[in-house]
Amino acid sequence: MKLPRLALLATATVMMTTAPACQHETHDVRPSAEVSQAGPGVVLSTLFAGGVPSAIAGTLQANQENAFAMNEGKRLFDAYNCSGCHAHGGGAIGPALMDAKWIYGSAPQNVYDTIVEGRPNGMPSFRGKIPDFQVAQLVAYVRSMSGLAGGFWAPGRNDSMQVKPGENTVSTEAPVRAPGAPPP
Amino acid sequence: MRSPLQPPSCKLATLVGAAVALLLAMSAATTMSGCRERTATAARADDAAAQWPMVGKDYQNRRFSELDQIATANVARLKVAWTFSTGIPKGHEGAPLIVGDTLYLVTPFPNRAYAFDLHNPGGPPKWIYDPQPSAAAQGVACCDVVNRGPAFWQGKLFFNLLDAQTVAVDAATGKEVWRTRLGDINHGESMTMAPLVVKGKVLVGNSGGEFGVRGWLAALDAASGKLLWRAYSTGPDGDCLIGPDFHPFYQQDRGKDLGVHTWPPEHWRQGGGTVWGFLSYDPTLDLIYYGTANPGVWNPDMRPGDNKWSAGIFARRPDDGRAIWFYQWSAHDLYDHDGINENVLVDLPLGGRTRSVLGHADRNGYLYLLDRATGEVLSATPFATVNSSHGVDLKTGRLIPADEKKPRQGRVVRDVCPSAPGAKDWQPMAFSPQTGWFYIPHNNLCEDIETTDASYIAGTPYVGASVRYHAGPGGHRGSFTAWDPVAGKAVWTLSETFPAWSGALATAGGLVFYGDMEGWFKAVDARTGVLLWKFQTGSGVIGQPVSYRGPDGKQYVAVFSGVGGWAGAVVSGDLDPRDATAGNGWGAAMKDLPGRTSKGGTLYVFALP
Numbered sequence A: 001m002k003l004p005r006l007a008l009l010a011t012a013t014v015m016m017t018t019a020p021a022c023q024h025e026t027h028d029v030r031p032s033a034e035v036s037q038a039g040p041g042v043v044l045s046t047l048f049a050g051g052v053p054s055a056i057a058g059t060l061q062a063n064q065e066n067a068f069a070m071n072e073g074k075r076l077f078d079a080y081n082c083s084g085c086h087a088h089g090g091g092a093i094g095p096a097l098m099d100a101k102w103i104y105g106s107a108p109q110n111v112y113d114t115i116v117e118g119r120p121n122g123m124p125s126f127r128g129k130i131p132d133f134q135v136a137q138l139v140a141y142v143r144s145m146s147g148l149a150g151g152f153w154a155p156g157r158n159d160s161m162q163v164k165p166g167e168n169t170v171s172t173e174a175p176v177r178a179p180g181a182p183p184p
Numbered sequence B: 001m002r003s004p005l006q007p008p009s010c011k012l013a014t015l016v017g018a019a020v021a022l023l024l025a026m027s028a029a030t031t032m033s034g035c036r037e038r039t040a041t042a043a044r045a046d047d048a049a050a051q052w053p054m055v056g057k058d059y060q061n062r063r064f065s066e067l068d069q070i071a072t073a074n075v076a077r078l079k080v081a082w083t084f085s086t087g088i089p090k091g092h093e094g095a096p097l098i099v100g101d102t103l104y105l106v107t108p109f110p111n112r113a114y115a116f117d118l119h120n121p122g123g124p125p126k127w128i129y130d131p132q133p134s135a136a137a138q139g140v141a142c143c144d145v146v147n148r149g150p151a152f153w154q155g156k157l158f159f160n161l162l163d164a165q166t167v168a169v170d171a172a173t174g175k176e177v178w179r180t181r182l183g184d185i186n187h188g189e190s191m192t193m194a195p196l197v198v199k200g201k202v203l204v205g206n207s208g209g210e211f212g213v214r215g216w217l218a219a220l221d222a223a224s225g226k227l228l229w230r231a232y233s234t235g236p237d238g239d240c241l242i243g244p245d246f247h248p249f250y251q252q253d254r255g256k257d258l259g260v261h262t263w264p265p266e267h268w269r270q271g272g273g274t275v276w277g278f279l280s281y282d283p284t285l286d287l288i289y290y291g292t293a294n295p296g297v298w299n300p301d302m303r304p305g306d307n308k309w310s311a312g313i314f315a316r317r318p319d320d321g322r323a324i325w326f327y328q329w330s331a332h333d334l335y336d337h338d339g340i341n342e343n344v345l346v347d348l349p350l351g352g353r354t355r356s357v358l359g360h361a362d363r364n365g366y367l368y369l370l371d372r373a374t375g376e377v378l379s380a381t382p383f384a385t386v387n388s389s390h391g392v393d394l395k396t397g398r399l400i401p402a403d404e405k406k407p408r409q410g411r412v413v414r415d416v417c418p419s420a421p422g423a424k425d426w427q428p429m430a431f432s433p434q435t436g437w438f439y440i441p442h443n444n445l446c447e448d449i450e451t452t453d454a455s456y457i458a459g460t461p462y463v464g465a466s467v468r469y470h471a472g473p474g475g476h477r478g479s480f481t482a483w484d485p486v487a488g489k490a491v492w493t494l495s496e497t498f499p500a501w502s503g504a505l506a507t508a509g510g511l512v513f514y515g516d517m518e519g520w521f522k523a524v525d526a527r528t529g530v531l532l533w534k535f536q537t538g539s540g541v542i543g544q545p546v547s548y549r550g551p552d553g554k555q556y557v558a559v560f561s562g563v564g565g566w567a568g569a570v571v572s573g574d575l576d577p578r579d580a581t582a583g584n585g586w587g588a589a590m591k592d593l594p595g596r597t598s599k600g601g602t603l604y605v606f607a608l609p
Helices: A002-018 A057-063 A067-079 A082-086 A108-117 A132-145 B016-032 B039-045 B135-140 B565-572
Strands: B079-085 B097-099 B102-106 B113-117 B127-129 B151-153 B156-161 B165-170 B176-181 B196-198 B201-205 B216-221 B227-232 B280-282 B287-291 B312-316 B323-328 B344-350 B353-361 B366-371 B377-382 B389-392 B399-401 B412-416 B430-432 B437-443 B445-451 B465-471 B478-484 B489-496 B505-507 B511-515 B520-525 B531-536 B546-549 B555-561 B602-607
Touching: A057 A067, A057 A108, A057 A132, A067 A082, A067 A132, A108 A132, B097 B151, B097 B546, B113 B156, B151 B196, B165 B201, B196 B280, B201 B287, B280 B344, B353 B437, B366 B389, B377 B389, B437 B511, B505 B546, B505 B555, B511 B555
Parallel strands: B430 B505
Antiparallel strands: B079 B602, B097 B102, B102 B113, B113 B127, B151 B156, B156 B165, B165 B176, B196 B201, B201 B216, B216 B227, B280 B287, B287 B312, B312 B323, B344 B353, B353 B366, B366 B377, B389 B399, B412 B445, B430 B437, B437 B478, B445 B465, B478 B489, B505 B511, B511 B520, B520 B531, B546 B555, B555 B602
């Protein structure tokens, strides 16, 4: 009885330290500081064959399963004054981000667009102010605030005063459209 | 019926000049507005007691109505006379104005103005004016999208738009007369305060102390909207309109360009000192008084120095704005203790003679009496729980901070009283010449604070502090206090579950009115504090109550209901109270408010049946 349990535990430990954990904090040590957010310019057509290509899509997706990106996002959330308007997720001048309500969409690309383009009721456009890779880290962190990243990847504690439960303990609720949100 | 009761401890404020000016303004208003004249209206317009022509009622900012029809003996029978829904689910901190036979109101963003004919209570508006401010301005309004009311002068209504414009509207027709842009939301500037009109000049100031803006007070020509002068709260003396006539009482405020030298290099450009509170005017001394808000970036370690001219009070000449004196309530403010709270001008028997003073209940927890000619501090007495300082040194004028409660970067300092919203925030107090007491709606909140490095990005918040508030001693979060300024002590205090975030109104009927954040509007006995009447308005009351006499000869009391503001943003902004810092510190402190009240703005008008 004793041996199999030990063996099971050992196997589990080996699996945990090898399989997902080796990507747990993968990070690009030399990210491009590129700001690919071209000015809005004049949109001549809304027809894009095969949809709009997004240079950032791959990074946004990869960051959804990357603890390092989320932790960096958490640091940047203060550094770029996001917390001045959204507090630590509870909201203040801007809406709460730790609840399940989304006004402008919860998909990584939606959140990216919200940060870069701004939104009409007070969200400023950060176009040209934040490098792409950092916006992508912010996107990953913002989604983790309401549990969309899953507890495995999300930050577990604050480096500062504990003002809310850790992001990794937030139960994942299905995103809902906030009252008054524009149609998808 | 009238009870000209005057205890020896109190003299009716002697500002005869103000009363005369007011009457002149009134009669001018009715003749120049060009609308149909009625004999009754003219008679009423000459009766200053019937009117409420500016948010503070008079230049002294006393919020005292001389009407006594509604009194301690009959207030229990007070009933709703009429209501008006603004349809806006945001904080309603404004005051309606009553001039002639018209009631005017301005809503929170989008700052619509309405006029109501008092001959037809409950009837539709006479006119509606929709100024359409920029929706993006909502993103730089620190503490809900409030507006604290309009001003009236010679047939025009003046008020500020959230996106930093001032407008003038023809009071008879609701047509825009002029519009002047004074600030830029892309640099974090907004406007929320109620203007004051003095000698044909519309005095307005900016908001944005949490965005590292540079504060100012501006004077606009009431006729044209042209900018006549602008006095900054930081920077070189020239910008602050400080010159040879500037004679501050204390040594600490004397010297050249202190608005530059009391800051780290160039920091004054983001130095705050915004002007979003109420102004007062003494026509005898010809001085306007107003407070300046917190210095830019809350984190005090980032701005060593006294940070002039933030968190203090200026006395200026209305004609050209030149500074006469200044006093700093909180030199090198540590806690976001804006100095903008209203200054109430009263004459009091102090030390055996009558002194012309101003009373000011500051965020830092002290009730100050200042000589309003010189800026000398006559007394500074705590009116709430204070552990962040050990008093005010009356020789130097300096607040004495408590070392153990000083924020230090990277450290959590716990149980600091009062908290950032202070012992009292914007909510204006009243003064009754009948009792000689101030009636102070205020907070009972302490906080934990951790200061952090902050980056200045124009148009985004510049705070550098995490705060969470909690109830002070006693466990209640608000209080309503009757304060005897001559004795320097509270006469009575009522505990409130939530911060008392509405204004106060005192009346000659021996009553004091105020509202609570759960929606109750209350009348208490001015002498005893005994609750005589209350009415549930449906949404938290954070507005400024006023009183007037209608064309029917009846006394009315009017107030906005509509929860919000900094303290009520948990409800009006749908914040998530699991984050203790939600709303910049209110999450944990107000987590039970959403279960006790809901959103929605309504003007309530009450009268005896």
